[in-house]
Amino acid sequence: MSIGYACLTVGVRNAEFKNCILKNATPKRLYELIGHNLIILDRIIDYNIANNIRLFRISSDLIPFGSSPVNQLPWHKDFSEQFHRIGTKIKSSGMRVSMHPGQYTVLNSPDEGVVRRAVEDLEYHERVLSSLDLDGTHKIVLHIGGVYNDKKASSARFIFHYEQLSERVKKRLVIENDDRSYNIADLLAISRAVNAPVIFDNLHHWINPADHETPEMDWIDECALTWKPEDGRQKIHYSQQEPSKKPGSHSETVRIREFMEFSHDLNGRCLDIMLEVKDKNLSALKCINCTSREPSIRVLEAEWSKYKYVVLERSPQDYQTIRELLKDKSGYPAVQFYELLEEVLLYPEMKGNAINAAQHVWAYFKDVASDKERAGFFGRIEKYQQSEISLKLLKNYLHQLAVKYQRDYLLDSYYFAF
DNA sequence: TGACGTCAAGATCCG
DNA sequence: CGGATCTTGACGTCA
Numbered sequence: 001m002s003i004g005y006a007c008l009t010v011g012v013r014n015a016e017f018k019n020c021i022l023k024n025a026t027p028k029r030l031y032e033l034i035g036h037n038l039i040i041l042d043r044i045i046d047y048n049i050a051n052n053i054r055l056f057r058i059s060s061d062l063i064p065f066g067s068s069p070v071n072q073l074p075w076h077k078d079f080s081e082q083f084h085r086i087g088t089k090i091k092s093s094g095m096r097v098s099m100h101p102g103q104y105t106v107l108n109s110p111d112e113g114v115v116r117r118a119v120e121d122l123e124y125h126e127r128v129l130s131s132l133d134l135d136g137t138h139k140i141v142l143h144i145g146g147v148y149n150d151k152k153a154s155s156a157r158f159i160f161h162y163e164q165l166s167e168r169v170k171k172r173l174v175i176e177n178d179d180r181s182y183n184i185a186d187l188l189a190i191s192r193a194v195n196a197p198v199i200f201d202n203l204h205h206w207i208n209p210a211d212h213e214t215p216e217m218d219w220i221d222e223c224a225l226t227w228k229p230e231d232g233r234q235k236i237h238y239s240q241q242e243p244s245k246k247p248g249s250h251s252e253t254v255r256i257r258e259f260m261e262f263s264h265d266l267n268g269r270c271l272d273i274m275l276e277v278k279d280k281n282l283s284a285l286k287c288i289n290c291t292s293r294e295p296s297i298r299v300l301e302a303e304w305s306k307y308k309y310v311v312l313e314r315s316p317q318d319y320q321t322i323r324e325l326l327k328d329k330s331g332y333p334a335v336q337f338y339e340l341l342e343e344v345l346l347y348p349e350m351k352g353n354a355i356n357a358a359q360h361v362w363a364y365f366k367d368v369a370s371d372k373e374r375a376g377f378f379g380r381i382e383k384y385q386q387s388e389i390s391l392k393l394l395k396n397y398l399h400q401l402a403v404k405y406q407r408d409y410l411l412d413s414y415y416f417a418f
Numbered sequence: 419t420g421a422c423g424t425c426a427a428g429a430t431c432c433g
Numbered sequence: 434c435g436g437a438t439c440t441t442g443a444c445g446t447c448a
Contacts, residue, residue: 008425019426021442061425065443103423104444114445146446180447249423393437 002096002233002272003291004048004055005284011306011417012047012281015040019061025070033064034075038082045086049093053284055272057098058128067117067124076131087132096232096272097134099125100141108145108158115161122169129172136171137232141199144175144182144190151181155190162194170196171230176237177204179248184219185210191226198223201237202262203276207247217265224271234269238262239276250276253345254283256290256338263291282414286338295332307341309415313357314347345418354391355381361398361415364407373401 009015017037020029041062048056065071076083090097105121106114125140132138144158165173175191176199177184184205187198200223202216210219220236227234240251240258254277277283289299304326312319322340325333362377369377380397383389395416402410410416 017426021427024427059425068443102444103446106445109445111445117444148446246422396437 001270001291002053002055003275003284003287004053004057004096004272005275005277005280006057006100007059007061007280009044009047009281010279011414012044013411015043015047017059017061019064022065022068022070025065025068027073030064030071030073031078034062034073034079035082037062037064038079038086042082042086042089045089045093045095047281048095049089051281051285052288053281054093054095055097055274055284056095057100057274060099060101060125062128063124066128067121076127080131083131084133087134090132090134096138097129097132098139098141098235098274099128101125103143105142106145107142107161108154110148110157119161119165122165122173126166126169126172130168136230138172139174139197139231139235140169140172141174141176143178144186147181151186155182155186158190159193162196174199174231174235177201177208179204179207181208183208183210184223188222188226197227197231197234199235199237201239201276203239203241203248203250204237206241217267217269220266220269220271224269232272234271236271236273237276238273242278250278253277253279253342254287255342256286256335259287260290260335263287290334290338292334295334297326297329297332300326300332300334300337304337305409306413309357309361309410309413310418311341311344312360313354313415313418314344314350316353316356318344349391351385354394355385357415358394358398361402361410364410365401365405368405369401377401 008017017040018033020033041058044056048054060066063071063075089095101118101121105118107118107122109115109118122140122142129138129140144155146154148154162170162173174197175187175194177187178201182190184198184200190196191198200220205216205219220234223236224234238254238259240255241247242249242251254275273287275283275287285303289303292299304322308319311322318340322337325337325340358381365373376397380389380394384391384394398410399416401407402416
């Protein structure tokens with residue numbers, strides 16, 4: 001079983017994709033962006049490997065305007081070496097990747113222009129995965145589309161257009177239930193017609209269930225039957241509702257208790273879980289560490305080293321509590337550890353605690369910083385104390401210093417990400 | 419016609 | 434002038 005995250009990382013250095021707007025999409029600019037984004041993808045794959053993350057969704061923005069006529073670059077040829085290198089890493093590490101065109105790729109539209117662009121978009125996604133030289137277990141996830149007041153006709157139109165797709169796209173395409181139109185029963189029916197595997201999305205299902213009787217796990221088992229050997233392991237999407245936001249909003253982080261209950265209910269079912277959550281890789285690490293078959297306290301210590309100033313900033317009491325928790329080197333209190341973190345992260349900002357943490361961080365520079373920098377730091381502390389600047393501003397200053405003096409320990413921590 | 423969702427680019431503001 | 438913050442863009446459907 002692999003657990004992974006979508007598209008981008010939180011708290012990882014030099015791992016940001018770039019994009020541009022249509023009017024700036026010249027061949028020169030596109031060339032630069034693609035080159036940059038491939039370097040970033042390479043770095044994220046390295047990060048995933050180093051952190052034991054074996055499931056990842058590649059952003060559709062990897063190639064800006066990848067399926068638009070404004071991008072005519074033969075990028076898959078011009079960058080074939082980079083693609084090959086990245087693809088080799090993915091394969092040799094046993095990582096599984098996917099792509100997911102957004103809500104605007106609509107294969108069942110009554111507008112044939114929309115359908116044509118949807119097909120082009122699917123071909124674009126396919127070309128990325130093929131450029132990486134990945135087999136058909138690396139999937140492209142698609143929703144069914146609109147209803148147009150007639151779900152039967154619209155499903156039929158999806159099926160009709162699906163059948164026209166190229167074989168190379170079909171072998172990668174998987175379909176997913178959504179939160180307003182097509183529920184999991186609709187998906188299974190369409191799957192029977194087109195023979196495409198079905199992704200079960202738990203949050204979409206919660207908002208848009210097919211009925212009120214069938215247990216969730218029964219649907220997951222139904223979906224399992226749609227996955228053939230050449231499709232690889234069954235894959236599902238897992239997310240949690242953000243409290244007090246509108247239905248369907250992904251949570252800030254995966255609440256680990258809830259996830260562990262779900263994981264328990266899975267009862268050994270062998271499937272891959274793609275998390276859809278704001279804190280991305282951080283939740284992936286959390287869930288991976290809490291379901292690990294080879295628990296090692298070292299992994300939690302590594303996590304603690306990244307979270308420690310985030311915790312200190314909010315609660316010195318909990319900072320001590322977590323230190324105590326991790327003292328027993330024969331234990332593995334992963335769930336307790338992450339639950340405490342979740343609790344602490346909900347605390348409101350307290351100036352005294354934030355200043356205390358900032359001073360701990362300052363200690364990394366105090367011997368090397370110039371007088372000007374010292375004055376800059378303490379001046380900002382004073383201004384923050386007086387509510388003249390935000391905590392963010394104070395921390396940005398420390399971040400600058402961390403970059404200048406190459407304090408990798410700080411730069412690799414999550415202190416600047418929260 | 420605007421909300422929806424998502425992210426970063428682009429524009430504007432501020433000291 | 435540089436950096437922080439606000440606004441726009443890109444997509445298609447539906448109310």
